[in-house]
Amino acid sequence: MEPSRPRTMTAVTYDRYGPPEVLHPAELPVPEVAPGHVLLEVAAVAVSSAEAAMRAADPPVARLATGLRRPRVRVPGSELSGRVVEVAPDVTDLRVGDRVVTATGVRAGGYAEYVAVPAAATAPVPDGVDLVDAVAVVEGGLTALPFLRDHGAVGEGIRLLVIGAAGSVGSSAVQLGADLGAVVTGVCSTDHVDLARTLGAVEVVDRTLVALPEWPGPHDVVLDAVGAASFRRCRRLLAADGIYLTTVPDVDALVRTPLARRGHGKRAALAFTGLRRDEAKVADMRHLLQLAAEGRLRPVVDRRMPLREAAAAHRHVETRRKTGSLLLVP
Ligand SMILES: NC(=O)c1ccc[n+]([C@@H]2O[C@H](COP(=O)([O-])OP(=O)(O)OC[C@H]3O[C@@H](n4cnc5c(N)ncnc54)[C@H](OP(=O)(O)O)[C@@H]3O)[C@@H](O)[C@H]2O)c1
Structure with missing residues (x-):
């Protein structure tokens, strides 16, 4: 028999755009488990710079995606880990007690004690990998890995420059x-x-x-993990067939991305982890966690903070000084 579920939980929510203080703890119903879903007791959730930007509606045009007058997603939190506490009847591959990570993307809801996520969007956390640290393994890695592997074709002997090497994406990119x-x-x-x-x-x-x-240069791949430079400024740093990759929208990179695969010469490309399919993200999360289990990828955790201190966590993220991941622990 499955343990009885609590009816309410503590979550951190916001209902208007603004400074970190708009985030506040609230007592909310524990989510229902829809078909294909599992309920997780959250072990840790990452606080990302994208979430801080969404909360602040910065840039304002982002409201087109996040809600014109008010934020559509009231409980942020997309990259998280937890233990399965309830399983929908049609889910056959997960059991109560399983340790998993997930990157739920726009569905969010992770700044909470419990979150319901699609079973198919979860990856198991291997023995030997701490359930809280697992979030730091996947947060930056889920972006760094496809940039390096798919867009940069990074391999033996490739000269790689990582701008923003201490952040969550950058610290993963250096290691990977x-x-x-x-x-x-x-x-x-x-x-x-x-x-x-x-x-x-x-x-x-x-x-x-x-x-x-x-x-110094030249480099075959420049990964601008924090969008601090631009293709134009990095052009000189690139080898003759080198590619500039950026995580942050840059008009030049946007225009050049479709040309990057076919073209030769110095190229630029931009990609968005949030647009990737769950299956692709799950495969990458499995891979990243396996690397962590083998000691080849180490979680870089700036700090762990209590869930209720989400506003302070956002303030720290906004300093743009964090190393690796900042994790909220309910
Ligand atoms: N496209 C995508 O799919 C995608 C996915 C994830 C994140 N992102 C975006 O990628 C960016 C980075 O994310 P993140 O989580 O890695 O950020 P982060 O962890 O907040 O990055 C913090 C790091 O940035 C470095 N930094 C700050 N200003 C810098 C500058 N001018 N030049 C070089 N480094 C600087 C700081 O280190 P130092 O002070 O030591 O330099 C700090 O350690 C964010 O804008 C995020 O929204 C995009």
Whole structure:
């Protein structure tokens, strides 16, 4: 018999755009489990810079996607881990007690004690990987991996420059790049130089001491993990057939993305993890967690904070100084 479920839970919600203080704890009903879904008791949920930007409606045009007058999604939180506590009758491959991660994308709802997610959007957390740390393994990795593997064709001997090497995407990219055999150069500020080196960068550029025009090159792949530069500014850093990849919309990269696959010469591309299918994300989460279980990908956790301190967590994310993932723990 499955344990009886509580009727209400603590969640963090907001009903208007604004500063971090619009986030507040509330008592909400525990979600119902629809067909194909499981209910998770949340172990940890990442606080991303995208969530902070959505909360602030920054840039304002983002409201077209998130709700014109008010946010449509009232409980943020997309990348999370937890234990299965309830399973819809038609779900056959998950059981109560299973440890899983999920990246629910726009469905969100993870800043809460419980969340209902599609069983098909979950990946099992292997033995030996901490359930809280598992979120940090997948948060940045889910973006870094397809950028490097699919768009950058990163492999043995590829010269890879990671701009923003200490952030959640960047710290994953440095590690995954090094694991794929690339020669990785990281760019970060003074406080994070040692971290970038420990993660596998053979050279680290302190961006507070060296300006972009002086950064070393050429590189086969430049991954601008924080959108700090642009194709134009990085052009000089690229090898003759090199590609500039960015996580942040840049008009030049947008226009060039369709040409990147076919073209030769210096190219640019942009991609969005949120647009990827669940099956592709689940396959990548399995892969990333396997790397973590083998000790080849280490979770980088800036800090763990109680769920109720979500507003303070957003304030910290907005400093743009975090390393790896910031995790809320209910
Ligand atoms: N396209 C997609 O699918 C996708 C997916 C995920 C995230 N994103 C976007 O990617 C960006 C990065 O996400 P994230 O989670 O990795 O961010 P993050 O963890 O918040 O990045 C924080 C890091 O950025 C570095 N940084 C800040 N300003 C910088 C600058 N001017 N130049 C170089 N580094 C700088 C800081 O390190 P230092 O001070 O040491 O440099 C800090 O450690 C966000 O804008 C996010 O919205 C896009």
